[in-house]
Amino acid sequence: xxxxxxxxxxxxxxxxxxxxxxxxxxxxxxxxxxxxxxxxxxxxxxxxxxxxxxxxxxxxxxxxxxxxxxxxxxxxxxxxxxxxxxxxxxxxxxxxxxxxxxxxxxxxxxxxxxxxxxxxxxxxxxxxxxxxxxxxxxxxxxxxxxxxxxxxxxxxxxxxxxxxxxxxxxxxxxxxxxxxxxxxxxxxxxxxxxxx
Amino acid sequence: xxxxxxxxxxxxxxxxxxxxxxxxxxxxxxxxxxxxxxxxxxxxxxxxxxxxxxxxxxxxxxxxxxxxxxxxxxxxxxxxxxxxxxxxxxxxxxxxxxxxxxxxxxxxxxxxxxxxxxxxxxxxxxxxxxxxxxxxxxxxxxxxxxxxxxxxxxxxxxxxxxxxxxxxxxxxxxxxxxxxxxxxxxxxxxxxxxxx
DNA sequence: CGTTCCGATACAGGATACTGCATCGTTCGG
DNA sequence: CCGAACGATGCAGTATCCTGTATCGGAACG
Numbered sequence: 001x002x003x004x005x006x007x008x009x010x011x012x013x014x015x016x017x018x019x020x021x022x023x024x025x026x027x028x029x030x031x032x033x034x035x036x037x038x039x040x041x042x043x044x045x046x047x048x049x050x051x052x053x054x055x056x057x058x059x060x061x062x063x064x065x066x067x068x069x070x071x072x073x074x075x076x077x078x079x080x081x082x083x084x085x086x087x088x089x090x091x092x093x094x095x096x097x098x099x100x101x102x103x104x105x106x107x108x109x110x111x112x113x114x115x116x117x118x119x120x121x122x123x124x125x126x127x128x129x130x131x132x133x134x135x136x137x138x139x140x141x142x143x144x145x146x147x148x149x150x151x152x153x154x155x156x157x158x159x160x161x162x163x164x165x166x167x168x169x170x171x172x173x174x175x176x177x178x179x180x181x182x183x184x185x186x187x188x189x190x191x192x193x194x195x196x
Numbered sequence: 197x198x199x200x201x202x203x204x205x206x207x208x209x210x211x212x213x214x215x216x217x218x219x220x221x222x223x224x225x226x227x228x229x230x231x232x233x234x235x236x237x238x239x240x241x242x243x244x245x246x247x248x249x250x251x252x253x254x255x256x257x258x259x260x261x262x263x264x265x266x267x268x269x270x271x272x273x274x275x276x277x278x279x280x281x282x283x284x285x286x287x288x289x290x291x292x293x294x295x296x297x298x299x300x301x302x303x304x305x306x307x308x309x310x311x312x313x314x315x316x317x318x319x320x321x322x323x324x325x326x327x328x329x330x331x332x333x334x335x336x337x338x339x340x341x342x343x344x345x346x347x348x349x350x351x352x353x354x355x356x357x358x359x360x361x362x363x364x365x366x367x368x369x370x371x372x373x374x375x376x377x378x379x380x381x382x383x384x385x386x387x388x389x390x391x392x
Numbered sequence: 393c394g395t396t397c398c399g400a401t402a403c404a405g406g407a408t409a410c411t412g413c414a415t416c417g418t419t420c421g422g
Numbered sequence: 423c424c425g426a427a428c429g430a431t432g433c434a435g436t437a438t439c440c441t442g443t444a445t446c447g448g449a450a451c452g
Contacts, residue, residue: 053200
């Protein structure tokens with residue numbers, strides 16, 4: 001349940017961790033208990049609106065109401081602040097993007113032979129294309145596609161391709177099966193290129 | 197109480213009223229009850245995060261997490277765009293249908309306990325709601341929902357529920373693993389017109 | 393008038409958030 | 423090896439949400 005709030009909560013958690021604030025420290029600042037926060041972050045509990053506000057305010061964040069139309073713009077703003085080198089083409093309709101990506105995968109299959117990972121990407125893209133993605137989700141997809149494009153011919157493409165496949169699949173799972181108790185949440189919304 | 201959320205709730209209310217949406221209409225779209233919404237708006241109740249998200253999403257709004265630093269910027273953006281003729285797609289009979297169905301399932305879970313089949317239905321509905329369904333597909337969904345409604349309290353509900361779950365899942369799978377030969381990219385996913 | 397839609401209000405019952413502990417396994421620094 | 427801090431988990435008890443249903447007074451329209 002509570003699939004709607006997953007992404008907000010995941011964001012809050014990421015930011016908490018990135019700021020090096022422990023659950024206990026946050027609990028004091030926000031006036032909640034540590035056990036409460038742990039359960040919220042773990043998805044075992046759906047916070048009340050005011051609890052969540054307390055929590056995010058203590059992280060120097062504000063919850064804002066934004067018309068859907070403006071979500072990409074706001075996302076751009078926020079992201080620009082977080083990662084200066086990221087740069088968004090706000091233009092293209094999503095359909096085109098997918099078509100392009102699918103063509104790319106096809107080409108790669110052709111050139112390097114089809115691998116399980118490429119198949120997975122292919123499959124997942126075809127699925128995601130039909131879904132009404134939130135702007136946030138679309139943003140993630142966009143990044144992944146861009147990464148694929150960038151590294152398609154690279155020497156170490158393999159682990160990158162695998163990573164992309166994994167990320168896409170995670171997104172798909174989160175949508176297809178609005179999971180109540182998914183063990184791991186947190187698709188990295190920002191640049192985490194830690195692994196690979 | 198709940199002084200933190202006051203402003204968000206007030207905003208939501210203003211936008212609802214400005215869009216000419218009644219509490220009852222909103223309650224259907226959001227999957228909440230009218231009485232619930234009234235209490236939230238009146239400040240006599242503090243909504244859960246997910247309730248509030250349901251509510252705002254039904255108003256074409258997104259709840260976003262923004263660094264405090266950027267709040268003025270976002271505020272500017274939103275304000276600048278605040279168009280007088282902000283119209284909501286009041287139509288979407290499909291959305292209504294799904295909201296209704298989801299509530300029905302919730303109620304059934306409540307009454308008879310959640311079964312694997314009900315969970316499956318719940319899950320699948322949440323998925324299908326997000327997808328752009330063809331008329332034919334929507335037709336199928338409509339029938340299944342109607343059937344569920346009809347037999348919800350029947351003695352032999354169990355096998356019927358199972359059958360419905362299976363049918364829905366089959367539909368979902370057929371969408372999730374769309375054949376590559378499907379050229380149907382031709383959905384105009386907006387119908388969106390009537391904007392500036 | 394009578395109908396219809398509106399928002400506010402009430403109330404019972406069940407679900408669940410939330411507190412305030414206490415504890416566990418792990419990780420990290422000394 | 424020890425102790426500290428971390429996050430996860432358990433649990434009893436209370437507060438509150440949320441549904442479902444129903445009613446009410448008011449405004450709008452015929």
